[in-house]
Amino acid sequence: MGFSGRMVSVWRFYVDGFRNMTWGKPLWYLIILKLVILFAVLRVFFFQPVLAGKTDEEKSDHVGTELAVRAADAE
Amino acid sequence: MVDTALIGWSRAQFALTACYHWVFVPLTLGLAVIMAVMETLYVVKKDEFWKRTAKFWQKIFGINFAVGIATGIILEFEFGTNWSNYSWFVGDIFGAPLAIEGIFAFFMEATFVAVMFFGWNKVGRKFHLAATWLTGIGASISALWILVANGWMQHPVGMEFNPDTVRHEMVDFWAVVSNPVAISKFFHSVLSGWMTGSVFVIGISCWYLLKKREIRFAKASIRVASAVGIIGTLAVMFTGDSSALHVAKYQPMKLAAAEGLEDGGPRAPFSIVPGVEIPGMLSILATHDIDGFVPGINDLLDGYVAPDGTEVLSAEAKKERGDMALAAFKAYRENRETDPAAAAEAKKVLEENVEYFGYGYIDDKEELVPDVWLVYWPFRIMVGLGCFLLLLMILVLWFERKNRIEKMRWLQWVSLCSIPLVYMAGQAGWIVAEVGRQPWAIQDLLPVKAAVSSLSKGAVMTTFFIFVAVFTLFLVIEIRIMINAVRKGPETGAEDGTAAVEGAQAGDR
Numbered sequence: 001m002g003f004s005g006r007m008v009s010v011w012r013f014y015v016d017g018f019r020n021m022t023w024g025k026p027l028w029y030l031i032i033l034k035l036v037i038l039f040a041v042l043r044v045f046f047f048q049p050v051l052a053g054k055t056d057e058e059k060s061d062h063v064g065t066e067l068a069v070r071a072a073d074a075e
Numbered sequence: 076m077v078d079t080a081l082i083g084w085s086r087a088q089f090a091l092t093a094c095y096h097w098v099f100v101p102l103t104l105g106l107a108v109i110m111a112v113m114e115t116l117y118v119v120k121k122d123e124f125w126k127r128t129a130k131f132w133q134k135i136f137g138i139n140f141a142v143g144i145a146t147g148i149i150l151e152f153e154f155g156t157n158w159s160n161y162s163w164f165v166g167d168i169f170g171a172p173l174a175i176e177g178i179f180a181f182f183m184e185a186t187f188v189a190v191m192f193f194g195w196n197k198v199g200r201k202f203h204l205a206a207t208w209l210t211g212i213g214a215s216i217s218a219l220w221i222l223v224a225n226g227w228m229q230h231p232v233g234m235e236f237n238p239d240t241v242r243h244e245m246v247d248f249w250a251v252v253s254n255p256v257a258i259s260k261f262f263h264s265v266l267s268g269w270m271t272g273s274v275f276v277i278g279i280s281c282w283y284l285l286k287k288r289e290i291r292f293a294k295a296s297i298r299v300a301s302a303v304g305i306i307g308t309l310a311v312m313f314t315g316d317s318s319a320l321h322v323a324k325y326q327p328m329k330l331a332a333a334e335g336l337e338d339g340g341p342r343a344p345f346s347i348v349p350g351v352e353i354p355g356m357l358s359i360l361a362t363h364d365i366d367g368f369v370p371g372i373n374d375l376l377d378g379y380v381a382p383d384g385t386e387v388l389s390a391e392a393k394k395e396r397g398d399m400a401l402a403a404f405k406a407y408r409e410n411r412e413t414d415p416a417a418a419a420e421a422k423k424v425l426e427e428n429v430e431y432f433g434y435g436y437i438d439d440k441e442e443l444v445p446d447v448w449l450v451y452w453p454f455r456i457m458v459g460l461g462c463f464l465l466l467l468m469i470l471v472l473w474f475e476r477k478n479r480i481e482k483m484r485w486l487q488w489v490s491l492c493s494i495p496l497v498y499m500a501g502q503a504g505w506i507v508a509e510v511g512r513q514p515w516a517i518q519d520l521l522p523v524k525a526a527v528s529s530l531s532k533g534a535v536m537t538t539f540f541i542f543v544a545v546f547t548l549f550l551v552i553e554i555r556i557m558i559n560a561v562r563k564g565p566e567t568g569a570e571d572g573t574a575a576v577e578g579a580q581a582g583d584r
Contacts, residue, residue: 017193023134023560024192027141030552037545038145042152046538049155050528051163056240063163064241064408070077070525071401071435 077524084535085157085527088542090509092149094502095546099143101501104218104265105272105307106136107211111204112299118204128292130195131565132276133207137192138560142553144184147221149542157535161516161526166242168234168251169224176220183213215265222264226257228517229508230325236429238407238422243520256321260508263314266307267501273304274464274490274497277471279561281487284480292565294475301472308465315458316360322511323361323369326518328443329511330361331372332450339371341382348455372447376440390440393519397434400425404432433520442522445513453503453510460500467493 021028051059110132117125151173154162162169190198190206198206227233233250234243245251277300280293322330331339334346334357342365345356358367368382378389388396406421437443471490474480480487512518516526 013193013197014189016197017189024137024141026556027138030549031141031144034142034145034549038148038152042149042538042541046534046541047152047156049162050159050530051155059163060239060241063160064238064404066160066529067164067241067525068401068405068408071405 077527077529078532079524081530081532081535082523082527084532084539085153085530086523088157088535088539089150089153091539091542091546092146092153093505093509095542095550096143096146096150097501097505098498098550099139099146100218101264101268101271101498102139102275103136103143103214104211104268105270105275105303106132106139107207107214107272108269108307109272109276109296109300109303110136111208111211112303113296114204114207116299118200124291124295127565128295129207131292132296133191134560135279135557138553138556140188142549142556157528157530158516158526159528161521163242164521164526165227165517166234166237166240166244168227168231168243168245171245171248172220172224172227172251176217179213179220180217183210183217187213218265218268219261222261223252223254223257226254226260227251228515229260229512230254230256230321231517231520236425236432238404238425239411255317256325259314259317259321263311263318263504266310266314267504269303269307270311270461270464271497271501273300273307273468274493276300277304277468278491278494281471281490282561283564285484285487285491289564290481294480297471297475297480301468301475304468305465305472308461308468311461312465315461319360320363326512327370328372328375329445329450329507331370331375332445332447332511333454333507335447335451336369336371337373339369339374339379341366341368343367343369343371346451372444376443390434390437390443393431393434394437394440396428396431397437399435400428400432401435403428430519433515433517433522433525436522436525437514442514445511450507450511453506457500457503457507460496460503464493464497464500 018028051062054062110129113125113129113132116122117129154169187206187210190203191210194203194206231243232254233245233247235246236242237244251257276296280296280300283289283293319330322333330336334343335349336343336346336357341358342355343357343361344352344354345360346352355365357369358365361367361369370379370387375387376390378392379387381387403421403424407418407425410418410421467490470486471480474483474486514522514524516523
């Protein structure tokens with residue numbers, strides 16, 4: 001069996017596996033639901049990284065300033 | 076000034092997420108070994124009974140795996156949002172192990188788990204067995220990278236601080252990976268997962284015995300699980316001992332808090348509960364020498380001279396060094412483009428004092444003492460439950476071997492009721508590890524008050540309660556699915572073990 005034949009076998013293995021699932025199906029729905037909640041809701045609306053969109057230099061400046069300001073607060 | 080309530084809510088949210096994550100992980104680690112042992116018995120003995128038994132526990136593994144999957148990703152969301160200063164400050168030291176873990180976990184899950192569930196009757200027995208073992212090994216190696224990252228936070232090694240990038244840069248990958256704290260934490264955590272899996276399997280199997288169902292299946296499961304559990308628990312005790320040595324060496328305040336030890340000394344006593352002590356025992360645990368010196372909370376705050384003559388700085392002295400480091404850090408950044416000589420001088424001072432960097436954020440030395448109550452009691456819960464569960468597994472195995480366990484309903488009930496206890500032990504262990512290292516996000520380098528992002532307290536509170544709702548929902552769903560699967564059972568139609576076990580055939584044929 002050539003490389004492409006092996007790849008087709010692997011593909012069929014997964015397709016058959018998913019198609020013939022019994023108790024596993026609701027678990028996959030659960031996984032998909034969870035991933036939607038995580039990435040389409042929580043990530044988009046609630047967990048945007050504070051440093052997102054900044055260049056590395058801007059990130060360094062931002063955190064450097066934060067650390068310096070908080071050190072001043074402690075004095 | 077950072078709002079202390081913001082720090083509290085951010086910590087609470089992280090703790091909630093981590094505790095929830097640790098509900099699923101240990102059962103994955105433990106069940107992986109137990110079902111792999113069962114499948115090995117099937118391959119060696121060529122007895123269909125073991126195949127069906129392994130398949131049933133693989134089904135339970137699959138449910139736990141599906142509901143637990145991606146819960147760790149939420150922790151990474153929180154790093155970027157709630158702990159952005161920390162995330163940047165740790166640099167690639169934290170990112171590299173987590174990236175390896177992410178890639179490794181993905182490939183492991185996409186291949187070995189798929190072969191395990193989809194591969195029955197499609198791949199050879201030995202190939203399938205290898206996939207089952209590799210699922211467990213892969214999960215454990217995945218845990219290794221997470222614990223390497225965690226171990227670095229407890230005992231930072233193998234890095235240098237770059238004041239230009241404000242990041243720690245890895246200079247010795249091997250030092251990070253072979254960090255003794257990470258290694259003992261890895262074995263301690265993974266083997267505690269074996270305990271969790273074992274107590275879980277024993278508890279469910281005893282439920283079958285109580286219901287007088289699937290007797291052969293239940294007894295066989297008890298036999299395998301208790302053997303794995305006893306080995307795992309003994310190894311947990313051994314690794315706990317090496318953990319104690321490392322904590323004594325690298326995080327002595329955590330040890331002092333875990334013991335409620337105000338004033339230390341040689342022949343330090345181990346407190347069983349307040350007022351009940353074993354003289355010299357703490358010295359043995361912390362130094363393997365009954366005359367070993369163990370510093371107490373006051374020694375660590377006031378400074379002391381160790382028996383080998385080393386002078387351990389007081390909190391005030393460390394704070395002075397921390398102040399110097401932070402002042403030099405600021406001076407370097409202010410002068411690096413305008414006054415290279417001043418910047419070079421500042422960098423030199425920073426390098427001399429960088430190991431105390433975090434102490435510059437400490438206002439009062441009392442901040443350096445973690446919540447003693449919240450470390451002392453969870454430690455006793457962890458150790459007490461660990462000893463109890465070891466005894467339980469020995470008893471269960473003993474009575475199973477004597478063929479008496481079917482009649483011992485009290486032991487069956489105790490085993491069933493012990494399922495929540497093993498989770499309590501695991502959670503208590505993490506509370507000791509994480510609360511005990513407060514106020515540090517990174518030991519000595521960055522306290523939580525400097526690590527936390529400048530967010531509104533309300534935003535963190537909102538997401539905290541969203542998580543409570545979402546996590547509770549998923550936990551309820553998992554428990555319901557699992558209870559249904561257990562109720563359905565392996566459906567062993569005959570006690571000779573050769574009957575069809577439709578319900579245990581892991582569905583995904």
